[in-house]
Amino acid sequence: MRKLCLKKNEDRRLRAGHLWVFANEVDVKQSPLTDFAPGESATLCDWRGAPLGSVCVNPASLICARLHSRKPDVELDEALLAQRLESALALRQRLYPGPWYRLCHGEGDFLPGLVIDRYGDHLTVQVTTAGMEQRREALTAALHTLLHPTSILWANDLAARGLENLSREQQSEGQLPERLEVPENGCRFFAPCATGQKTGWFYDQRPNRAELARYAKDADVLDIFSYVGGFGVTAAAAGARSVTFVDASAQALAFAEENARANAPGCEAQTLCGDAFDLLRQMRDEGRRFQAISLDPPAFIKRRKDAALGLAAYKQANDLAVQLLTPGGILATSSCSHHLETQSLRACLTQAAAKRKLHARILFAGGQGPDHPIHAAMPETAYLKCFIAQVGA
Numbered sequence: 001m002r003k004l005c006l007k008k009n010e011d012r013r014l015r016a017g018h019l020w021v022f023a024n025e026v027d028v029k030q031s032p033l034t035d036f037a038p039g040e041s042a043t044l045c046d047w048r049g050a051p052l053g054s055v056c057v058n059p060a061s062l063i064c065a066r067l068h069s070r071k072p073d074v075e076l077d078e079a080l081l082a083q084r085l086e087s088a089l090a091l092r093q094r095l096y097p098g099p100w101y102r103l104c105h106g107e108g109d110f111l112p113g114l115v116i117d118r119y120g121d122h123l124t125v126q127v128t129t130a131g132m133e134q135r136r137e138a139l140t141a142a143l144h145t146l147l148h149p150t151s152i153l154w155a156n157d158l159a160a161r162g163l164e165n166l167s168r169e170q171q172s173e174g175q176l177p178e179r180l181e182v183p184e185n186g187c188r189f190f191a192p193c194a195t196g197q198k199t200g201w202f203y204d205q206r207p208n209r210a211e212l213a214r215y216a217k218d219a220d221v222l223d224i225f226s227y228v229g230g231f232g233v234t235a236a237a238a239g240a241r242s243v244t245f246v247d248a249s250a251q252a253l254a255f256a257e258e259n260a261r262a263n264a265p266g267c268e269a270q271t272l273c274g275d276a277f278d279l280l281r282q283m284r285d286e287g288r289r290f291q292a293i294s295l296d297p298p299a300f301i302k303r304r305k306d307a308a309l310g311l312a313a314y315k316q317a318n319d320l321a322v323q324l325l326t327p328g329g330i331l332a333t334s335s336c337s338h339h340l341e342t343q344s345l346r347a348c349l350t351q352a353a354a355k356r357k358l359h360a361r362i363l364f365a366g367g368q369g370p371d372h373p374i375h376a377a378m379p380e381t382a383y384l385k386c387f388i389a390q391v392g393a
Helices: 078-095 136-147 159-163 203-213 230-237 250-263 276-286 304-323 342-355
Strands: 003-005 020-022 040-045 051-057 063-069 100-105 114-119 122-127 151-156 169-174 179-184 187-192 220-224 242-247 268-273 290-295 325-335 359-367 385-392
Touching: 040 063, 078 100, 078 136, 100 179, 100 203, 114 136, 114 179, 122 136, 136 151, 179 203, 187 230, 187 250, 203 230, 203 325, 203 359, 203 385, 220 230, 220 276, 220 304, 230 242, 230 250, 230 290, 242 250, 242 276, 250 268, 276 304, 290 304, 304 325, 304 342, 325 342, 342 359, 342 385
Parallel strands: 003 040, 122 151, 220 242, 220 290, 242 268, 290 325
Antiparallel strands: 020 063, 040 051, 051 063, 100 114, 114 122, 151 169, 179 187, 325 385, 359 385
């Protein structure tokens, strides 16, 4: 196995546990990046030649190498993939009673570039690095040996693959289910399989949906950016009087309405399709108010250079949500942008309340569920933030 050598003093972050190597950290005189094939394994060394571990290299990417072992000369082969997946599976089986969870969360499970969501006998997989792409055959074999899935969707139409110079396309094996069935928090949800958002369902918000539901009894609930109704339906099943779902996708709203009927037939459900900001302003101007609101937008900050515009969007969304609350109402505000600091989301909430001469009391601060483990040395893997607050005079 060839060596990838770092410049002097570029090993500190990696020795502290981080898994990424950036192209400007490599000593290209000792080990030219262009000599490596995309996905090739190498032993990572510091400037003196001392080994730091084993990586998969991609000379076409800004993140040009990712550690998969702290030992030298370790290939990311089927045996290591199976070992890591077995460890990931054992953790999920301790956490959840049935096979509905994120099985693998990239660096959080020491498998950079790999995300797997499990829906019973079906798996939805995302591969975002050349190293993992080159090992698709070994990965498939490991998954079949470990889980015996009846179908796999390779949901690889991802912008992140472009950063690794990989093609963007969906592929599948086996007979894909027309839709996913997901039991969660005492409810049973349906979501699109091949045509849904991301991997079809957002397991990461599971604990936060359960927390908001504690405040839902007899409440009129607004679920903004609802997708198929995770927050709103959980609230409806907990005794909400009514739920209004807001989303830009007619398909998602059709699922949300079906999920509400199935889990809370006595709850009045309404869907509003269109631009969320326009619909929120319209409801505000109509004088509509809600006792509980979930605000769970898509990532407004996908890249660091989008931070200013994205932060403005989060501020605007929180301001509109606060205006739609009844006095003493409950707001759950979330962000899945890892470029948005936790304190910045909190500031969006507090500033929206202060602008209306209101106080916000934070009742709960949450993040991604434990099936989305955070790598302790990589703040980048802690992306989801959720605050639940009571807002009133």
